[in-house]
Amino acid sequence: MTELGELPEGCIAVILSRTTPLDVGRLSLVSTTFNSAAKFNDVWNRFLPSDPHLISSTISQCPSLANNPSKKALFLAMSDSPIIIDNGRKSFQLERKSGKKCYMLSARSLTIAGIDDIYSWYWTDTPDSRFTEVANIRFLRWLEIRGMINTTSLSPNTQYAAYLVFKTIHAYGFDKCPVVLSVGVEGGHIDTKIVCLDPNVQRRPSNRRFNHTLVGLPRPSVRSDGWLEIEMGEFFNSGIEDENIQMNVIEIMSGMMKASFSLEGIEVRPKVDN
Structure with missing residues (x-):
């Protein structure tokens, strides 16, 4: 039977994407393979909202993301501090541990x-x-x-x-x-x-x-x-x-x-x- 740590990074990334941001952070410490898989864009894309307006609002407030828009960096930016939307009438943020809105x-x-x-x-x-x-x-x-x-x-x-x-x-x-x-x-x-x-x-x-x-x-x-x-x-x-x-x-x-x-x-x- 194949051990979990022996799986290809892509397979481990799929498994990680079915967990939570908190779990991904913890599991990235298991091994170098897990650490590498935890950086995959496909993992963090699962935790990001599907609304393109929220994504564009975040990038507009964090210009550095436009140059290096990794999905993990985008998630961290959206969970780090409130993002003002709707012409200043609302704010949006992702909960860091779960990725919930x-x-x-x-x-x-x-x-x-x-x-x-x-x-x-x-x-x-x-x-x-x-x-x-x-x-x-x-x-x-x-x-x-x-x-x-x-x-x-x-x-x-x-x-x-x-x-x-x-x-x-x-x-x-x-x-x-x-x-x-x-x-x-x-x-x-x-x-x-x-x-x-x-x-x-x-x-x-x-x-x-x-x-x-x-x-x-x-x-x-x-x-x-x-x-x-x-x-x-x-x-x-x-x-x-x-x-x-x-x-x-x-x-x-x-x-x-x-x-x-x-x-x-x-x-x-x-x-x-x-």
């Missing part, structure tokens, strides 16, 4: 109630944002943000989660009222969760004035890019159905005034087991 919908691509009211919202450019503009709450009582993404743009057979990405610097009002987040198929079942968007609110009451409705609610966490995020919900993309996934952020019940909240967008990325 990730998207962030910018604030400009979301439906925000009252966004044209200059007394409620305003736009600013923020150096630490991947997008040219973020939406900021000036003063408002009713918060309503809605986003949508079609499952055909995502990786099939994948469990996804949506995350609200934002900042609160001396935020006002979010320490006193919970916010409802929801994710689900448009026109179908939508899962909801109640959260607290103020990361500075204590999880347990420390005085009589503490709003007990916020005790024990999920809180946002700090991302590697310095922004806050909180999971809105999950959904499974089978890759069979052409469906629109609706993602909502709602707080219209308390009537509490809110301020000093910056919205970067909603990110949709694969769930990764820890």
